[in-house]
Amino acid sequence: MKFGILVNEGPFTHQASDSAYRFAEAALAKGHEVWRVFFYHDGVNNSNKLSEPQSDDRNLVKLWSELGREHDLDLVVCVAAALRRGIKDELLAAGFRISGLGQLVEAGIQADRLVVFGD
Amino acid sequence: MKFGILVNEGPFTHQASDSAYRFAEAALAKGHEVWRVFFYHDGVNNSNKLSEPQSDDRNLVKLWSELGREHDLDLVVCVAAALRRGIKDELLAAGFRISGLGQLVEAGIQADRLVVFGD
Amino acid sequence: MSDEMGYEGEVVKRFMYVNRKAPYGTIYALENLETVLIAAAFDQDVSVVFVDDGVYQLKKGQDTKEIGMKNFSPTFRALDDYDVEKLYVEKESLEARGLTAEELVVPVEVVSTEDLREIMAQQDVVLSC
Amino acid sequence: MSDEMGYEGEVVKRFMYVNRKAPYGTIYALENLETVLIAAAFDQDVSVVFVDDGVYQLKKGQDTKEIGMKNFSPTFRALDDYDVEKLYVEKESLEARGLTAEELVVPVEVVSTEDLREIMAQQDVVLSC
Amino acid sequence: MLHTVNKSPFERNTLRSCLRLAQKGSAVLLMEDGVYAALSGTAVSDEIADRMDDLSFYVLGPDIAARGLSESPLIGGVQVVDYGGFVDLVVEHEASNAWL
Amino acid sequence: MLHTVNKSPFERNTLRSCLRLAQKGSAVLLMEDGVYAALSGTAVSDEIADRMDDLSFYVLGPDIAARGLSESPLIGGVQVVDYGGFVDLVVEHEASNAWL
Numbered sequence: 001m002k003f004g005i006l007v008n009e010g011p012f013t014h015q016a017s018d019s020a021y022r023f024a025e026a027a028l029a030k031g032h033e034v035w036r037v038f039f040y041h042d043g044v045n046n047s048n049k050l051s052e053p054q055s056d057d058r059n060l061v062k063l064w065s066e067l068g069r070e071h072d073l074d075l076v077v078c079v080a081a082a083l084r085r086g087i088k089d090e091l092l093a094a095g096f097r098i099s100g101l102g103q104l105v106e107a108g109i110q111a112d113r114l115v116v117f118g119d
Numbered sequence: 120m121k122f123g124i125l126v127n128e129g130p131f132t133h134q135a136s137d138s139a140y141r142f143a144e145a146a147l148a149k150g151h152e153v154w155r156v157f158f159y160h161d162g163v164n165n166s167n168k169l170s171e172p173q174s175d176d177r178n179l180v181k182l183w184s185e186l187g188r189e190h191d192l193d194l195v196v197c198v199a200a201a202l203r204r205g206i207k208d209e210l211l212a213a214g215f216r217i218s219g220l221g222q223l224v225e226a227g228i229q230a231d232r233l234v235v236f237g238d
Numbered sequence: 239m240s241d242e243m244g245y246e247g248e249v250v251k252r253f254m255y256v257n258r259k260a261p262y263g264t265i266y267a268l269e270n271l272e273t274v275l276i277a278a279a280f281d282q283d284v285s286v287v288f289v290d291d292g293v294y295q296l297k298k299g300q301d302t303k304e305i306g307m308k309n310f311s312p313t314f315r316a317l318d319d320y321d322v323e324k325l326y327v328e329k330e331s332l333e334a335r336g337l338t339a340e341e342l343v344v345p346v347e348v349v350s351t352e353d354l355r356e357i358m359a360q361q362d363v364v365l366s367c
Numbered sequence: 368m369s370d371e372m373g374y375e376g377e378v379v380k381r382f383m384y385v386n387r388k389a390p391y392g393t394i395y396a397l398e399n400l401e402t403v404l405i406a407a408a409f410d411q412d413v414s415v416v417f418v419d420d421g422v423y424q425l426k427k428g429q430d431t432k433e434i435g436m437k438n439f440s441p442t443f444r445a446l447d448d449y450d451v452e453k454l455y456v457e458k459e460s461l462e463a464r465g466l467t468a469e470e471l472v473v474p475v476e477v478v479s480t481e482d483l484r485e486i487m488a489q490q491d492v493v494l495s496c
Numbered sequence: 497m498l499h500t501v502n503k504s505p506f507e508r509n510t511l512r513s514c515l516r517l518a519q520k521g522s523a524v525l526l527m528e529d530g531v532y533a534a535l536s537g538t539a540v541s542d543e544i545a546d547r548m549d550d551l552s553f554y555v556l557g558p559d560i561a562a563r564g565l566s567e568s569p570l571i572g573g574v575q576v577v578d579y580g581g582f583v584d585l586v587v588e589h590e591a592s593n594a595w596l
Numbered sequence: 597m598l599h600t601v602n603k604s605p606f607e608r609n610t611l612r613s614c615l616r617l618a619q620k621g622s623a624v625l626l627m628e629d630g631v632y633a634a635l636s637g638t639a640v641s642d643e644i645a646d647r648m649d650d651l652s653f654y655v656l657g658p659d660i661a662a663r664g665l666s667e668s669p670l671i672g673g674v675q676v677v678d679y680g681g682f683v684d685l686v687v688e689h690e691a692s693n694a695w696l
Contacts (some may be wrong), residue, residue, distance in 0.1 A: 001687055003686070006365070007681075008696070009367075010204065011203075011204070012204065013393060013394050014161065014393050014640045015391055015392050015393070015434070015628045015629075016315075016602075016628075018434060018436060019434075019602070019628060020360070022434070022435065022658070023678045023679055023683065025679070025684065026176035026678075026679035027135050027683045028650070028686075032683065032687075033255075035139065040271055040273075041132065042161070042267065042387070043204070044680060045164070045204065048204070049205070050205035050206070051202075052202045052203070052207075053202070053203045054203075056437060057436075061205070076691045080173075081269060083172070083173075084130075084170065084179065085131065085164065085167070085170060086164070086167035086168070086169035086170035086171065086180070087169070088169050088171075091169070091205070100276070101272060101276040102271055102279070102280070104273065105277045106314050106364075108251065108253060108277075108282075108363040108365075109251055109280065109282065110357065113687070113691070114363050114365075114418075115470060115686055115692055116365060116366070116692075116694035116696070117694065118694065118696040119393075119696055120379075120589055122586070124446075127596070132265050133264050133265075134263050134264070134307075134502070134528045137305060138305075138306060138502070138527060140526060141305070141306065141558070141579045142579055142582060142583065143540075144579070145578075145579035145582065145583045146583045148580070149580060149583055154554070159402075159561050160395065160398055161392065161397065170386055175308055176307075176308050177308075179306065179579065184594075195595075197397075199401060200398060219405070219406050220401060220402055220405040223402065223405075224402070224405055224409050224411070227382060227406075227411075227491075227492040227494075228378060232493075232592060233492050234592055234594070235494060235592075236594065237496070237596040238264075238596060241532060242643055256693075258505075258695075258696075260504055260531075260532065261562075261563065262505075262559070262562050262563065263502065263504070263528045263529030264529075275555075276579045281508075289613065290507065290612040290613055290615070291505060291506055291507055291529070291532070294563060297564035297565070297567075298564055299564035299566060300562060300563060300564040301561045301562065301566065303561075304557070304558035304561060304562070305558045305562045307562065311564070330616075331501070333539075334506065334539040334540075335532070335538050335539070336535065336537035351616055351617065353618045355617050358619070358693070359599070359616055359619040359622070360693055361597075361693075362690070363691060364597075364691055364692070366693055366695055366696055367696055387596075388607075389527070389629045389632065389663070391602075391628070391629075391659075391662050391663065392602065392604070392628045392629030392631075413638075419509060419607065420606055420607055420629070422663075423632070423663060426663060426664035428665075428666060429661075429663060429664040430664070430665035430666065431645075432661075433657070433658035433659075433661060433678070434658045434659060434661075434662045438662075453568070459516075462639075463606065463638065464606070464632070464635075464636065464639070465636075480516055480517065482509075483517060484517050484519045485557065485592070487517060487519070488522070490591055491591055492591060492638040493497075493592070493593040493594075495594055495595055496596055506607055506609060507608060507609050508609075509607055509608075
């Protein structure tokens, strides 16, 4: 089955990004496809490669990047939400791309299920 | 009177930064001193100079920078919260500095009043 | 389930945007509205629901000058131009807040909790906030 | 008001940290704890209060392995080493959640709403979250 | 003490916790989404009306106006202040407590 | 439809709204801070217990364990799932609705 995933909050402040990551991992482990992960609202902050958590904490930006590389995921950061919050191309971690909100609607249309994680 | 102000949320997502800004402006207009503004939790995102809101929207990063310049404010971004969230020196808008949480406690001790804005 | 073929043979899905938050205290109301406007361009079956504090988004007379934020409530009036015509407001949410449909910036369909439950259950994609 | 002189002639203020949020769902519990640990170094009169969902921060037996986050509840046991000894838990908050003081990771003083109201009113600086 | 409440009383327990723990004689300022608690004729109006003898209630006018509530009747006794009035309230009370 | 609730029932109205608008026969998954609603013996346990005939309730085990609730009794009928079980629930229901 094809999943679309929407992440509405940044790393750390809310559990949303953690939950979405674990959901994506579990879906892939079961042989499903993650068709696109869309980062909206503060979710755009998940793509900031400067994020440097303490050494005994998880690094969500890196986790998403790596999951993206391993499974060739489409990690899309909303341009309007990103500009407001100061997330630009020069900050993007590997595997993320910035694009329009239409990509979220498209995920809703193309994926069999859209699953939302937020505050 | 000497005020300390604590801002716990980033720009846009919650009204906290807007309210804190208007409070600071009003306090200064009444002749009070704003001894320090401390940015904690997602509040560290108020210092990101790449923030580029739509042209008809307010630019909170710039507003804080300008208020800081006009009134020589001490705008302190918490280092631990900032590192996690990928806010580093190269992103800091004019007038902000990164320092430790002790600066918040110090604001609580030195200021006559500490006023908190958050989610 | 309710997937149908559109006039160009494309899949048409039922998209529902559920607004549960008040405006200005958080950005969700504004950024969700941005999504609805984009969604309208995709020729899907779009409905927008206002429940709980979401009904406050539609309150007439908003004046944001003193808080320095943009008043986005007039944009709801533009939804009609985008062919987004299904706007539902839950009666119970309105009443709990002492509001009437006359106090809202756009004409809406005021529905009972039971009716809304029914409409919601028929959707393919639900985006709540 | 309650400003006193410390032994080195410094002002000692009453700082109260009020925890109202559950752990893990948001970062506030963890980042507030970081503040309390720093505050302890400043020789102020520090108290930490747990009310509403904040009491869940102290629940014994937390195991965060499967959610991939760090279990910070053992850190509450370190507060004593930092001379942070005034930990108050509101009785009503505990009871509403079916919890008892025995289920918490540290010894606390369980106080009534009336007592807590009194203690809170005497503070110079209150940081709630 | 000055208590500030910035959350909708319909959405969260914040106002209720504040009212439970605010000592008699304190002031409560409703701001941001907290201003909805100041309206009369809603399902939660009694929460504040019932404490009118114990506590002083204020509401931030700019947040009332932003939400289209300038013409809406407030609970009797709630006083409207602007940001300058907010500053004065902080000055008048020895400490402030933000219920977030 | 699968409804997900990630907020504490003590702090917010999210669960209550979900239960009001979830149609008979739907599934509700409690996750993140929403797992507190699955506990028996709390002031809000009845909200779910009262709907046990209409709706199927699930709770995310990893979130239960993280919060130290593995030994705490759950409301009878609530089923514990892991992330894989969450994925299965999404697959089994035609649409999902996250109450945020």
